[in-house]
Amino acid sequence: MESLEHDYFFWRLIHHYVLEKGFRVLDKREQEFLLEDEEAKPRKVLRIIRTDIEFASWLRRDAVESVKQFERVRRHLRVRKLIGENLYISMNPPVDSFEDVTKPYFESHKKRTTVYTAVLDRRNTERMKLPDAPSIETVEELESAIFHLKQQITQITNAHEEKEKSLFLHGKPIATVILLCCIAAMFSVVEKNGGSTSVLTLIEFGAKYNPLIIAGEWWRLLSAMFLHITFLHLFMNSIALFYLGGAVERMYGTSRFLIIYFLAGLTGSIASFAFNEQVAAGASGAIFGCFGALLYFGTIYKKLFFRTMGKSVLTILAINLVFGFVVPMVDNGAHIGGLLGGFLACAIVHLPKHKTTYKQPLVAIIMILLLFGLFRFGINNEQKVSSPMVELQIGQEYLQQDELEKAYPFLKRAVEEGLDIPEATFLLAYAEAKFENYEVARELLLETIEKRYEFHEAHYNLALIYLELDQIEEARASVNRAIDLSPDDTYLDLQERIQH
Structure with missing residues (x-):
């Protein structure tokens, strides 16, 4: 009976942290849980273990070994610092002294992972600020209460995981595949009619060429998105569109993705028109708009963004922007314009299943003013009219x-x-x-x-x-x-x- 009461305390403690305090379950076993407090600064992770400890030597070994485990968690979560805490639920404390174990341990000289240890029993209910439990007198009632606690913890954990997964699986990448097919088809046509390295051929098929845009051929700001210069240019952009575009379409849905893609591409083309006099072609502006869409997602779901793809997205984006500034032939105006256009387009359409707010029409007005301002600047910027x-x-x-x-x-x-x-x-x-x-x-x-x-x-x-x-x-x-x-x-x- 006493052992079962400690089991009950163990599951009540986990139930309290998950349902009442909003901790996220990182890992779970029958007698051990890893829980994360995403709101804590620095990030906090609890390791709650149900075990009966006889000697401090075992406790000491496990506590020291747990430091490595918490360090692995820190790297997985990609946080700079982590506070870890071992909570051992035991019927009795070790028979010998274990005060040294409760002192903090550090994983390395940089002291990024700090671990504390405590041994608890069911008498710690008040200390842990657990709500009063209903009166339970029989083994059957204890077993039933533990079963219901487990069930509620599993349900809330599964619901949380399903909610997060649904954010990344709202749609299917149908439009992405169609766009890739259109881009490949246009490249084939261009190659058969003069070659993608021919400036005349590119201009003939709709590349961005400032003098003709000023003359009234505004449609080139969109048609240039479907043209590419050399197979390598096509291949690199297609790979980027396949992964980035597919991810954005799954998150935002097909209709929103198309709006984001074309608004970002249009913004990138107008920025290229305003700041770059060269003949230009490619889907790079629209692809950078997909980066902008991922960044917008990160502003809405900041913790989930950095826990999943955030740092990778920021690193790849930074590398591409630096590459654009270093290599003269790269049209960084189109890249930055597309990035900004994609972010603003997302603010206009917002994420699925979100309520419409007053900010959306306001951002739409900002977007129109931005496009108009860039275009007017391009017309008045005589140095960029021709090259x-x-x-x-x-x-x-x-x-x-x-x-x-x-x-x-x-x-x-x-x-x-x-x-x-x-x-x-x-x-x-x-x-x-x-x-x-x-x-x-x-x-x-x-x-x-x-x-x-x-x-x-x-x-x-x-x-x-x-x-x-x-x-x-x-x-x-x-x-x-x-x-x-x-x-x-x-x-x-x-x-x-x-x-x-």
């Missing part, structure tokens, strides 16, 4: 397609806007020569050679220009320099022509 490098790329691709009339204005603007690389003046010189503007072409080629003397193609073209101008000696000197730099057969043929 001399992009102009050069477009002009070069037109030349490769023998579209001289289309290439010329792009090459001209690239040079006039101060693109200080020899390729710019070299290609413009080629176009001027085709238009028989030989004097202009000569000056451009001389400028090219001044920037890069070893540019042997420029020496060769300059020799051709000199021939057109009937300056034979200059032509001979230029072709000789080209041959010295690179003895190409074409250069040797021109040398022979000049000699005859």
